[in-house]
Amino acid sequence: MTQTSEQGLTRRERQREATYAEIVSTSRALLREGADLSLRAVASRMGMTAPALYRYVASYQELVDLVAFEIDKAATDEFRAAAAAQPDDDPMAQLICASVAFRRWALRETAEFSVVFANPVAASACHRRPEFITAWTSGLYMHGLLIKVWHETHFDHPDLDDLDPVVAAALREPLFPVDVTELPEGHLGMLWPFMQAWATLYGTVTLEVFGHMDPRIIESGSLFASMLGEWLPRLGYDDADGRYRALLLAEIARPE
Amino acid sequence: MTQTSEQGLTRRERQREATYAEIVSTSRALLREGADLSLRAVASRMGMTAPALYRYVASYQELVDLVAFEIDKAATDEFRAAAAAQPDDDPMAQLICASVAFRRWALRETAEFSVVFANPVAASACHRRPEFITAWTSGLYMHGLLIKVWHETHFDHPDLDDLDPVVAAALREPLFPVDVTELPEGHLGMLWPFMQAWATLYGTVTLEVFGHMDPRIIESGSLFASMLGEWLPRLGYDDADGRYRALLLAEIARPE
DNA sequence: CAGGAAAGTGAACGGTGTAAACCGTAAACG
DNA sequence: CGTTTACGGTTTACACCGTTCACTTTCCTG
Numbered sequence: 084m085t086q087t088s089e090q091g092l093t094r095r096e097r098q099r100e101a102t103y104a105e106i107v108s109t110s111r112a113l114l115r116e117g118a119d120l121s122l123r124a125v126a127s128r129m130g131m132t133a134p135a136l137y138r139y140v141a142s143y144q145e146l147v148d149l150v151a152f153e154i155d156k157a158a159t160d161e162f163r164a165a166a167a168a169q170p171d172d173d174p175m176a177q178l179i180c181a182s183v184a185f186r187r188w189a190l191r192e193t194a195e196f197s198v199v200f201a202n203p204v205a206a207s208a209c210h211r212r213p214e215f216i217t218a219w220t221s222g223l224y225m226h227g228l229l230i231k232v233w234h235e236t237h238f239d240h241p242d243l244d245d246l247d248p249v250v251a252a253a254l255r256e257p258l259f260p261v262d263v264t265e266l267p268e269g270h271l272g273m274l275w276p277f278m279q280a281w282a283t284l285y286g287t288v289t290l291e292v293f294g295h296m297d298p299r300i301i302e303s304g305s306l307f308a309s310m311l312g313e314w315l316p317r318l319g320y321d322d323a324d325g326r327y328r329a330l331l332l333a334e335i336a337r338p339e
Numbered sequence: 340m341t342q343t344s345e346q347g348l349t350r351r352e353r354q355r356e357a358t359y360a361e362i363v364s365t366s367r368a369l370l371r372e373g374a375d376l377s378l379r380a381v382a383s384r385m386g387m388t389a390p391a392l393y394r395y396v397a398s399y400q401e402l403v404d405l406v407a408f409e410i411d412k413a414a415t416d417e418f419r420a421a422a423a424a425q426p427d428d429d430p431m432a433q434l435i436c437a438s439v440a441f442r443r444w445a446l447r448e449t450a451e452f453s454v455v456f457a458n459p460v461a462a463s464a465c466h467r468r469p470e471f472i473t474a475w476t477s478g479l480y481m482h483g484l485l486i487k488v489w490h491e492t493h494f495d496h497p498d499l500d501d502l503d504p505v506v507a508a509a510l511r512e513p514l515f516p517v518d519v520t521e522l523p524e525g526h527l528g529m530l531w532p533f534m535q536a537w538a539t540l541y542g543t544v545t546l547e548v549f550g551h552m553d554p555r556i557i558e559s560g561s562l563f564a565s566m567l568g569e570w571l572p573r574l575g576y577d578d579a580d581g582r583y584r585a586l587l588l589a590e591i592a593r594p595e
Numbered sequence: 596c597a598g599g600a601a602a603g604t605g606a607a608c609g610g611t612g613t614a615a616a617c618c619g620t621a622a623a624c625g
Numbered sequence: 626c627g628t629t630t631a632c633g634g635t636t637t638a639c640a641c642c643g644t645t646c647a648c649t650t651t652c653c654t655g
Contacts, residue, residue, distance in 0.1 A: 095601080095653075102602095121642060133643075135603050143643060193459075201457050203449075203549055218551065249559040258553055278552070278562060285551070286542005293459055295474060295541070296534070297514055303505040306534060351622075351632080358633095377611065390613075391634050399612060 099139075103149075105129055106139060110150045111157075114194040122146060151199045152219070158188050158195070159220045165334075166228070174231035175320060176330055179311065181228060182284060183334040185221070186307055189288045191339070196292055200285065222281070226261050229277050229318075233270075236319025240273045250275070276317065283310055304335040355395075359405075361385060362395060366406045367413075370450040378402060407455045408475070414444050414451070415477045421590075422484070430487035431576055432586055435567065437484060438540060439590040441477070442563055445544045447595070452548055456541065478537070482517050485533050485574075489526075492575025496529045506531070532573065539566055560591040 092100070109128050110120055118124060122143055123133040140146045165184035166177035189196040199218055232238070243251045254274045257263070261274060287310045291301045300306055311331055315322050322328055348356065365384050366376055374380060378399055379389040396402045421440035425432035445452040455474055488494070499507045510530045513519070517530060543566045547557045556562055564587055571578050578584055 093653090099601095122644090123642065131602095132604060134605085134645080137644080138602055200551065201549065247559050247561040250556055250561045253553045253555040253559075278556070279565060282543045282546050282552075282562060282566065283539050284542075285546055286540075287538045289545055290538050290541055293457065295456065296538075297509045299509040300506055300534070303503050303509075305503045305506045306538060309535060310538065349622090355632095378613090379611065387633095388635060389611090390615095390636090393613080394633055 103139060106136070106146070107150055107153045110146070111154065111195065114150075114198065115192065117194065119194075120147065120150065120198065147198060147202065151202060154195045155199050155218050156220045158185075158192075158199075159224050161188055162221065162224060174228055174235060175315075175318065175327060178225075178228045178232060179327060179331050180334055181225065182311055183307075183331070185225075185284070186288050186291070186304075186335075187339070189292050190301075193292050196288075200289065201293075223262060225281070226277055227265060229280070230265050230267075230273070232318055233273060234267075238276075238317065238319035240270070240276050243272050246272065246275060280314055283314075308332060308335055359395060362392070362402070363406055363409045366402070367410065367451065370406075370454065371448065373450065375450075376403065376406065376454070403454060403458060407458060410451045411455050411474050412476045414441075414448075414455075415480050417444055418477065418480060430484055430491060431571075431574065431583060434481075434484045434488060435583060435587050436590055437481065438567055439563075439587065441481075441540070442544050442547070442560075442591075443595070445548050446557075449548050452544075456545065457549075479518060481537070482533055483521060485536070486521050486523075486529070488574055489529060490523075494532075494573065494575035496526070496532050499528050502528065502531060536570055536573075539570075564588060564591055 106125060106129070109125050113120055113124055113128070122136050122140075125146070126133045126136050136146070140149065162181040162184045165180040169176035169180055171177075189200075233240075243254060246254070254271050257274060261277075263271075266273065287307050290296055291307065294301070296306070308331055312328055315327055320327060362381060362385070365381050369376055369380055369384070378392050378396075381402070382389045382392050392402070396405060418437040418440045421436040422433035425436055427433075445456075489496075499510060502510070510527050513530060517533075519527075522529065543563050546552055547563065550557070552562070567587055568584055571583055576583060
C-alpha cells in the first residue's frame with residue numbers, strides 16, 4: 084500500500100469518504116428546501132449524473148437509509164446541546180431539555196423527521212446492520228439519559244419475570260438502541276418503561292408533525308407538555324416545588 | 340331537469356357517483372396488493388387513461404385524500420363491528436374492542452393505514468372541508484365511545500379554565516372530529532383527555548406499524564396492552580376483578 | 596510500464612404526475 | 626325538432642423519477 088494518512092486512509096479512501104459526506108449534505112439541503120429527495124436531484128446538484136451515485140449507494144432506499152442515519156446523528160447533537168444547558172447532576176432536567184429539543188427539531192425540520200421516523204424500517208435495513216435501525220443514535224442517547232435518571236431516583240420498574248415471557252426474552256437480547264453495559268445488573272426490566280416512554284414521546288410528536296390535530300393546540304405545545312409532565316411521577320419525581328414543570332414549559336416556550 | 344331517481348340524482352350523476360366508487364375500490368385493491376397508489380395504475384386498471392381521472396380528481400394529492408377518507412370510513416365499520424360483540428351498556432368493553440380492532444386493522448393493512456395516518460394533512464385538505472381531516476370518521480366514532488364511558492363513570496377531566504387559554508379557546512370551537520352536541524353541557528374539558536388518549540393510541544400503533552420497535556414485542560402486543568391498560572383508571576375503572584384487562588388480552592390474542 | 600479497478604458518462608427503458616388540444620355523445624334549451 | 630353546451634374520454638407531449646448497461650477516463654499498483 085502507498086502512503087496512508089494519519090487516520091490510516093489512503094487518498095482514494097479519503098476522497099470516497101468526502102463524496103459520501105457531500106451526498107449526505109446535499110440530500111439534507113434538498114430536504115430543507117422542501118424539495119423531495121431523489122437520486123437525480125442529489126447527483127445533478129453535485130455536478131454528477133444519477134448513475135454515478137450507484138457507485139456509492141446500491142439503490143434509492145439505501146440512500147434514504149444513509150441520509151436518515153446521518154440526520155438522526157446530527158439531530159442527536161442538537162438534543163445533546165440542549166441538555167448541556169442543565170447541570171450534569173440533574174439528569175431529569177437534561178431529559179426534559181432533550182425531549183423538548185426533539186419536538187422542536189421535528190416541528191422545524193418536518194421533512195428530515197419524516198425521513199427518519201415515518202420510514203418503514205423492518206424489512207429494509209434492520210436485518211443487515213442492527214445499528215442502521217432508524218433513530219439508533221437518538222434512541223441510544225435518550226436511553227442513556229433515562230438510566231442516569233434511574234441512578235438518581237431508582238424509580239419503579241417491572242421485573243423481567245413479571246412481564247410477558249416473549250417480552251422478557253426480547254429484552255434479554257434487545258435489538259433496539261440500548262447499551263446494555265450501562266444498565267445496572269439485574270435491572271433489564273428498566274427497558275420496559277423506556278419503551279413505553281419512547282412510544283408516547285414518538286406518538287405525540289408524530290401526531291403534531293403530521294398535523295393530525297388542531298393547529299392551535301400544536302402551536303401551544305400543551306399536549307406535549309402534559310404528556311411529558313405525566314412521566315415525572317413515573318420516573319420518581321413528585322416535583323412538589325413545580326420546578327421541572329416550570330422548566331418544561333419554559334423550554335417549550337423558548338424561541339429558537 | 341329531466342327525470343331524477345328516487346335519490347334525486349339524474350342518470351349522469353348516478354354514473355358519476357359509480358365512477359367515484361370504482362376509483363376508490365380500485366385504489367384500495369392496489370394498496371392491498373402492495374402496489375403503490377398512482378393515477379396511471381388506477382386508470383389503466385379501470386380501462387381508462389390517466390388524464391381521464393382528472394375529470395374526477397384535480398390532482399394526485401386529491402386522489403389520496405379521497406381514498407384516505409373512504410378507507411377511514413370502511414375501517415370504522417370494522418371497529419364498530421368489533422365493538423358490537425360487547426353489550427351496549429358496557430361502553431368500556433366496546434372501547435377496548437374498537438381500539439384493539441384499530442390496531443389489528445393497522446398492522447394488517449399497513450399500506451391503507453399509511454395513506455390515512457402518515458399523510459401530512461394540515462395545509463392540503465384541512466382548510467377546504469373540515470370533515471376531510473384524515474381519520475374524521477374514526478375519530479368521531481372513538482370519541483362517541485369515550486362520551487358513553489363518561490356517562491357511566493363520570494371520570495375526572497380538567498375544567499376549561501384550568502387549561503392553557505389557547506387550548507381552551509380551541510376546544511370551544513374544535514376543528515377536529517367531535518360532535519359537540521353529544522357532549523354534556525359544561526363538559527367541554529372532556530375533550531382534553533380524549534386528545535391525550537388519542538395521541539398515545541395513535542403513537543403506539545404508528546410505532547408498531549412502521550416497525551420502530553423490536554418485532555417480537557410488536558408481535559406479542561404487550562406494549563399496546565400496557566398502554567391501553569393504563570387508561571383504565573384514568574377513565575374511572577379500577578378494574579378490581581381484572582375483567583377489562585382480561586378482555587383486552589383476549590382481544591389482542593384473538594386471531595383474525 | 597502494463598494492467599486493472601474505480602469513478603463517471605451517455606443512452607435507454609419503463610414508470611410517474613400533469614397540461615394541452617381534440618372529439619364524440621348526451622343532455623339542455625329555444 | 627335542431628342547435629348549443631358541457632361532460633367524459635382520448636392522444637400527445639413534457640419533465641421528472643429509479644435503474645441498467647455499455648463505454649470511457651483516470652489513477653493506483655504490482
